[in-house]
Amino acid sequence: MKNNHTLIIGSGIVGATLALKLAQAKMPVTLIDARPARDELAWQGVLSKRDARVYALSLASINLLKDVGAWQKIASSERKADYSQMQVWQLNGRGELLFGESSDDQSNSVMPQMLGSMVEPTVIEHALWQRLCEDDVSDYLTIITGQKVTNMDWLGAQQGYRVTLDNHTTIDAALLVGADGRGSFVRQQAAIGLDTLDYNQTAICCAIHTEKPHQATARQAMLPTGTLALLPLADITDDDKANPQHWQSIVWTLPRNQALALIEEDGRVIADKLAAACHYELGAISQIESIASFPLTAQQAKNYVADNLVLIGDAAHGVHPLAGQGLNLGMLDVQVLSEQLAHDFARSGGTIWGSNQTLRSYERLRRPHNSLMMHSFSALNWLFAGSLAQLRPVQQIRNEGMYRVGKMKPLMRLFAKQASGV
Numbered sequence: 001m002k003n004n005h006t007l008i009i010g011s012g013i014v015g016a017t018l019a020l021k022l023a024q025a026k027m028p029v030t031l032i033d034a035r036p037a038r039d040e041l042a043w044q045g046v047l048s049k050r051d052a053r054v055y056a057l058s059l060a061s062i063n064l065l066k067d068v069g070a071w072q073k074i075a076s077s078e079r080k081a082d083y084s085q086m087q088v089w090q091l092n093g094r095g096e097l098l099f100g101e102s103s104d105d106q107s108n109s110v111m112p113q114m115l116g117s118m119v120e121p122t123v124i125e126h127a128l129w130q131r132l133c134e135d136d137v138s139d140y141l142t143i144i145t146g147q148k149v150t151n152m153d154w155l156g157a158q159q160g161y162r163v164t165l166d167n168h169t170t171i172d173a174a175l176l177v178g179a180d181g182r183g184s185f186v187r188q189q190a191a192i193g194l195d196t197l198d199y200n201q202t203a204i205c206c207a208i209h210t211e212k213p214h215q216a217t218a219r220q221a222m223l224p225t226g227t228l229a230l231l232p233l234a235d236i237t238d239d240d241k242a243n244p245q246h247w248q249s250i251v252w253t254l255p256r257n258q259a260l261a262l263i264e265e266d267g268r269v270i271a272d273k274l275a276a277a278c279h280y281e282l283g284a285i286s287q288i289e290s291i292a293s294f295p296l297t298a299q300q301a302k303n304y305v306a307d308n309l310v311l312i313g314d315a316a317h318g319v320h321p322l323a324g325q326g327l328n329l330g331m332l333d334v335q336v337l338s339e340q341l342a343h344d345f346a347r348s349g350g351t352i353w354g355s356n357q358t359l360r361s362y363e364r365l366r367r368p369h370n371s372l373m374m375h376s377f378s379a380l381n382w383l384f385a386g387s388l389a390q391l392r393p394v395q396q397i398r399n400e401g402m403y404r405v406g407k408m409k410p411l412m413r414l415f416a417k418q419a420s421g422v
Contacts, residue, residue: 005029005353007163007173009149009186013055013121014313014330015179016128020068021338023137027345027353030142030171031132032163037145043126047079051120052207052290054081054231054249056218056324058116061331065124069134073127074119081118081232083218090222118218118232118249144169152176152189157356160308175341175354176309182299184315192311193302201226201296202259203321204252207233208271211283213245220322221278226253227322228278248282250274251321253296263293296320298374304367305359312337317370329370337362 006022008015011033022029038046057065065071074080132143144165151164160174178186187194210230219230233247240247252274254262262270271285299318304311313330344358352358 005173006175006177007032007161007171008177008179009163010178010180010184010313010315011035011143011145012179012181012313013124013128013327014334015177016125016132017064017068017070017331018177018179018312018334018338019141020070020128020131020137021334022341023140024068025338025342026140027341028140028142030144030173032144032147032149032165032171034148035145037143038129043129046122047126050207050233050236050247050289051122052205052249052292054118054120054233055124055327056116056231057119057124058325058328058331059114060335061328062117064331064335065127068128069131070124070127073130074123077123077127079120079123079234079236081216081234082114082116083118083216083232084113084115085215085217086115087217087219088222089220115218118234120234123234149185152186154307154309157307160354174308177337178309178311178315179313180315182314182318184311186309187301187311187315190306190309192306195300195302197298199296199298199320200256201253202256202293203296204250204254204259204263204270204291204293206250206270206274206291207289208248208250208274208285209246209287210248210285211246214248214282215245218324219278219281221281223277225255225258228252228274229322229324230278230282231324252277253322256295259293263291267291300367300371300374304363305356307356308354310337310354310359310362316366317374319370319374325373329373332369333362333366336365340365 005027006029008019008029008031011019011031015031015033019029019031062071065074131137132141147165147167147169149163150166153162153164154160155162155172160172161176163171163173163176165171176186178184178190180186214230214232216232218232221228221230229249229251231249231251232245233249235241235244235247252259262273265273267288270291271288274288275283275285297318298320301311301316304316312333314326316333317329319326319329340358340362341354344355344361345353348355
């Protein structure tokens, strides 16, 4: 096949968003996914079930999804739960951080009314796939599904890469983008090393129906065993909508052995222990669904770029979920990379695409920021969970720090701005 300018391997949320950005800019792009394509009937079957997982989309991520025309579809589906407050507290400790509007301070809130939105992964993916199939991008976009990449050959800086699929099709591209997740084939084939950190923690994820409504507030309890996040979920049934704001997504971080033992318990037992762990912040839990678990690690590629090759999203970095920023960091990768590509292409008079200089600029802008986020989340996890965190001097510093920070409105505004990504 002819040189497609850009070949993106991995059509998850980050890869699909980049493909749309490039196609909208009238830059030819091919998107490859090993997963078989779903027709609309299959999508509706998936969407008919509530997903316990949810992404906390920042305002920057929402704006990017608006730019590519996907957010409008998400909004019209009503499968999103906007939140206007974010509450962070520690049990048996002093201090609470409350971002957003509060009932006693409407005129001096630290952020606009909407802080972000909780959206299930499949809802975002469906909206993106609908956009990928629309006429305004189809002339510049080729989608290949159900095919794995089996080989990558670098042909030199002028030609880029030749990629072979498992059906023996070959595709040439000036720029190869790895958007294929934490276990990235692209990263491995490019011999890019990886720094990893195992937290020895496991997260239990589930959807719960609580006695009290969440009131558009994302909550996070900092427990000695790890963080416990209670995140608003969209109401999807008529019964839900008649009595709204009672469904939430849970990410409960525990020491690995403790989590693996708990996941074997009956759902009712897990629900009761979960309610007790957060001191019945929202009352009793009447229903629990879709219980799953996953180990927690952090990782960072030693380089984000090589000749004619760039990594984005989880292929480049993965962070602790305690702040819910993993996808948002990947979406910032997309924004910066697309801007750098377009800027340098225009500056060259339309002759240079994905040059080393362009890719290095992207890496300089994104890798230090992502690294700072990764280490900050690790430090927060260390500060609240584990044996050292329970030493009295550490507790005293932590308690006083949260109390003081919560009283400093300018600093709270800064934190909120950083979380929003705008």
